[in-house]
Amino acid sequence: HRAGRRDGCRMTTRPVAASHRTVVRVSWIERVVEEQLAKAAADGELVAEPLKGKPIPGIDDQRPDGWWANSFVRRERSHDRRIEASERLAATRATFWRADSERELRALVDAANADVDATNVNLVATDQLGRFDVDDIVDRWRRLRAT
Secondary structure: OEEOOOOOOOEEEEEOOOOOOOEEEEEHHHHHHHHHHHHHHHOOOOOOOOOOOOOOOOOOOOOOOOHHHHHHHHHHHHHHHHHHHHHHHHHHHHHHOOOOOHHHHHHHHHHHHHHHHHHHOOOOHHHOOOOOOHHHHHHHHHHHHHO
8 A cells, every 4th residue: 555645746655664564655845844843843842822712603513404505595685685674774864854853853763773673683693784873863953954
């Protein structure tokens, strides 16, 4: 049994263990690199730091067949719903400035926020829409009315 690469590097043969007849073919480059790594490890130059980072959510969960495709479809549908809702809310936002009274304006903003809440139920977390700030919109509306 022989193993090795045939990528143009000159191959050398060296036994894996004296008790085995298996011969592994290793290129001279691989041999030099392995020797340098072994020397660096022996000299204490290769110290493995403890791994740090953000854990991958659900890495140990058992997943049913097709889980990735289902997740992909859910994300894509969410994205499409967000685009539709954003267009709808942009049109709604334009009606804010045409309100005749502050009471009407607050009712329009409250209705728009109810629409945002209803839409967010069907969106993944990364596609969630932000609610309208009633006080900020009322302040802007008042300033526009004053001019």
